[in-house]
Amino acid sequence: MIPYGFLTSSRQRALHLYRIDRFYKATFGVILIFLLTQIIAGITGVAFIYWDGQTAPQARENELRERSLATREAKDQALVRKMETAVSLKSFITNRIPASRLIRNIEEAFFQNGGVCLTELKLSNGFDFSNLNAKDAFTIILTGAIKPGDRTPTLILGDLTKSLINELPKGSKVDVLRNAATQRAGEFVTFDVKIHFSPEK
């Protein structure tokens, strides 16, 4: 028997060694895996660049639109705030009891009581436009006169007060401010009634 590679060059022996040695064969596996990962990374990179090229115009357009919307929003901020206020007041406006109805109810109460007449009606509303929680409350000061007959002015004023309470919508509070029955000076007895109406929630 003669050794493998007898009278051959060292290159030929190295070639044989590379072919049979497991370590050298493994280096090829490592190199191949490395190259494959590089190729995959390259393909992924190219795909990303391509995809970016495809979506960039759309992204730029979206950005411009967003910027223009932000500008318009800033411009319309005051209007938006007003609209927000209007929206918050909507329920109050739609359910609001107008002052004319209150006055009609007051007139109705006066019609029901024959010995009473209305001389003055003062109506005020303390609604605060700057306050979102402000109430649409009315304060009405009635000044009137009673012509006493067979009944006392106090009873007549009591009947008027009851009529007012019946006629006026819920949330109305009726107070007698001045009853002149005790200081009667002439044929008519004057009185003042304060009605405060505040809508119920």
Place this chain on the structure above:
Amino acid sequence: MSKFLLNYPWKFYLKTFFRTPQTVAGAMLVKEDRVSILSPVHGRLSFRAGLRDLEGAPLLNSPCRPSSDTAFRSGVLSGRGVNEAFHWVFVVDTPDAQIHQVDADRYGIGKELTPARVGHLVPNATRVSLSYWEILNASLEPNGPDAAPVSVLFGLPKRVARNLEDWANYLGSSVAAIIPLPLVLLQQSISLSPTGIQIVLTTNHTVIALTEDKGIKLITRIEPVQKLGIRRIATTLETLGEAFPEISKSPARLISFDLSGSDLTDCAHAVSANAMPTVPEELQEGFEVISAASSSPVEAYTLYRALCLVPSLG
């Protein structure tokens, strides 16, 4: 590192990455005047001779490439499965091959056989730095840990080896060994007559060895019989026999495939009365049947012997 990268067998690894190739070995005789091949075809050893003149056949002294359009590639190698898993055992006979007996004790065990050491071992060796050198022990095997008194030094010109390697590498195959023809014939002769005088006759060399129990006691290389004449060889043999008289009493065996059967018999008679020529039938004994070997049985079985000389091709 550069050497590693330079010799890195990319193609081989790529071709064999997903499958382990089945190693196939083939032998080829390359002489100046003849080329023949022995390799498996469809699982059976097939011999073919007379290929020297085909275009693409390997040459000893000039580079040659067996490109696909050459007659050698298409006509001879077709069907022989010559690919990256194919190993060649080249048997060469060139006048530039050198055979020397050396003292193994002087060489030392485990030392690298550098040109300087060869020059030191064999002062009369020629073209030392231009040749590849190998040393075998007396049993024609690699030197073991125990030093043997006799070792045989073989030299082959690098140019010859390079031509054959390039030829084989062009086909993607590799070279397992390049064996001088006298070595193969000597091994054959020793296996037939373990003790005695072995006379190997080739076109370029005459090798005479005195062996005992398959171990070489004395070996020398002289000029070929065509140049020297059988009488001079017989005289040399007598001189050598004086050193080992017991061995010289044993019959001499002559082996050659360059000489015809009758020429070899004449040579044997000229050497001594009890010298015997090696006949083809002796070589075939116990060996595998080779198809188409009948045209040149000694040549075919010499190539077969060369294939068997290289132990592991994995």
